Amino acid sequence: MISDDTSYSVYENLASELRRGVLVLAVLAQCGEVQYGYSLKQQLAAAGLDINEGTLYPLLRRLEGQGLLASEWLVTEDRPRRYYKLSTTGSAVLERLSAEWQTLVGVVARILPEKEN
Amino acid sequence: MYGKTITQKTEQKASDEWIDRYVNEVGRRLPANQRSDVEREIRSLIEDAVAGRFETLEVEGVPLAERETVVLAVLQAFGSPEEIAARYHAPRYLIGPTIFPIYRIVLSIVLAVTVFANLLGVVVAADEQMAAPLVETLLSLFGSIIQTVGMVTLLFVALERLGVAAESRPQPWNPTSLPAVKDPQRVNLVETAIDIGFTAAVIVLLNVYLNRRTGALFYNGEWQTMPLFSQEFLQYIPWLTAIWCADILVNIILLTRGRWEPFTRIATMITATAAAILFYSMISSGPIGAWPPVEPAFKVTAAIIFAVSLVEVGKQGWLLLRSSNWIGDRLHSQQVL
Numbered sequence: 001m002i003s004d005d006t007s008y009s010v011y012e013n014l015a016s017e018l019r020r021g022v023l024v025l026a027v028l029a030q031c032g033e034v035q036y037g038y039s040l041k042q043q044l045a046a047a048g049l050d051i052n053e054g055t056l057y058p059l060l061r062r063l064e065g066q067g068l069l070a071s072e073w074l075v076t077e078d079r080p081r082r083y084y085k086l087s088t089t090g091s092a093v094l095e096r097l098s099a100e101w102q103t104l105v106g107v108v109a110r111i112l113p114e115k116e117n
Numbered sequence: 118m119y120g121k122t123i124t125q126k127t128e129q130k131a132s133d134e135w136i137d138r139y140v141n142e143v144g145r146r147l148p149a150n151q152r153s154d155v156e157r158e159i160r161s162l163i164e165d166a167v168a169g170r171f172e173t174l175e176v177e178g179v180p181l182a183e184r185e186t187v188v189l190a191v192l193q194a195f196g197s198p199e200e201i202a203a204r205y206h207a208p209r210y211l212i213g214p215t216i217f218p219i220y221r222i223v224l225s226i227v228l229a230v231t232v233f234a235n236l237l238g239v240v241v242a243a244d245e246q247m248a249a250p251l252v253e254t255l256l257s258l259f260g261s262i263i264q265t266v267g268m269v270t271l272l273f274v275a276l277e278r279l280g281v282a283a284e285s286r287p288q289p290w291n292p293t294s295l296p297a298v299k300d301p302q303r304v305n306l307v308e309t310a311i312d313i314g315f316t317a318a319v320i321v322l323l324n325v326y327l328n329r330r331t332g333a334l335f336y337n338g339e340w341q342t343m344p345l346f347s348q349e350f351l352q353y354i355p356w357l358t359a360i361w362c363a364d365i366l367v368n369i370i371l372l373t374r375g376r377w378e379p380f381t382r383i384a385t386m387i388t389a390t391a392a393a394i395l396f397y398s399m400i401s402s403g404p405i406g407a408w409p410p411v412e413p414a415f416k417v418t419a420a421i422i423f424a425v426s427l428v429e430v431g432k433q434g435w436l437l438l439r440s441s442n443w444i445g446d447r448l449h450s451q452q453v454l
Contacts, residue, residue, distance in 0.1 A: 053162065054196035
């Protein structure tokens with residue numbers, strides 16, 4: 001017998017894994033325009049994707065390391081900030097990932113009602 | 118007014134101290150080439166988050182909290198320095214999973230050689246009546262083992278750091294290559310490593326010690342020192358060394374491949390046949406030992422090695438035939454019938 005606490009904890013882990021999977025797509029999509037870490041976090045939160053700082057900021061560096069984002073330091077509002085923007089490779093990857101996402105949404109949508117029935 | 122400015126400055130100093138501590142704790146967990154850049158970015162992100170929280174509080178009409186309280190809340194949201202540093206920097210292995218199996222094999226071989234070389238040293242010292250006390254001998258053996266493990270580990274850590282493992286690509290895998298649960302072709306790694314160590318020790322013993330040293334013998338009523346082996350036997354040493362070196366090479370190939378294959382079975386048959394021919398020649402020709410009283414013991418030993426070599430040739434030949442498709446098919450058809 002699985003307790004409610006265990007069930008909730010399993011759910012939390014799985015939901016977090018699911019969100020992490022789509023986070024790359026969401027970040028790349030938002031970086032079509034120049035973004036700094038905090039502004040990106042705010043925009044994602046406003047869109048309904050509230051991501052922990054400890055997850056989001058290292059991800060930006062990783063995507064930059066993979067050549068999907070480009071970055072530079074700029075001083076705005078008297079404060080130095082690192083700004084990120086989608087690179088050419090990033091744009092191409094985003095396009096393919098978006099298509100993949102649309103396919104997945106369609107596939108999962110077809111599967112879920114079957115399970116419910 | 119003056120008092121308020123002093124309070125604000127004190128509070129700013131206290132909250133900056135928390136940010137400094139946090140950034141420092143993250144930075145010291147990162148490699149030197151990333152440290153300053155990530156530290157600068159995290160500091161900037163924390164400052165943004167603190168400013169953002171104050172803006173939110175103002176918009177929501179909540180009474181402004183002390184800056185230190187807000188900074189601590191932001192740091193709490195960022196997560197522990199260990200966690201965030203781990204996310205900025207992919208985990209690094211001392212010895213990664215790619216080269217770890219090779220590390221284990223090499224360590225087994227080198228350890229086996231070390232233990233045999235040490236035991237050999239004890240035997241030689243005892244023969245020359247220079248044996249050290251048991252405790253000293255064991256401590257020396259323990260020291261050698263620690264030194265060997267350390268050296269091999271350091272070598273592999275250096276290989277890992279140089280990125281040797283990163284260059285290797287996984288081989289394409291085919292499910293039909295899966296070995297049977299009880300696989301006669303599987304190599305016993307420990308046994309093979311011990312075999313290598315033992316053969317290496319015998320090569321050293323034969324070439325370095327027994328080749329030129331003398332043995333003590335109570336002969337004709339008094340102790341005499343004489344060469345251990347005859348001149349005829351000494352001529353065999355280069356051949357024996359060549360065969361045993363080939364044997365070590367085959368065993369190293371077996372360790373790296375992990376399975377017996379036709380070419381390793383054929384190579385083992387060739388070395389065993391060569392050994393059998395050599396030992397037959399020793400038995401049938403001149404004396405092996407330099408002293409007549411020990412000659413029967415030497416001849417019997419040579420005969421045993423000759424017989425073992427022949428058995429090995431037969432065993433490998435049979436296993437080679439059994440592993441071939443022709444025999445496998447025949448056995449299968451008999452079972453079906």
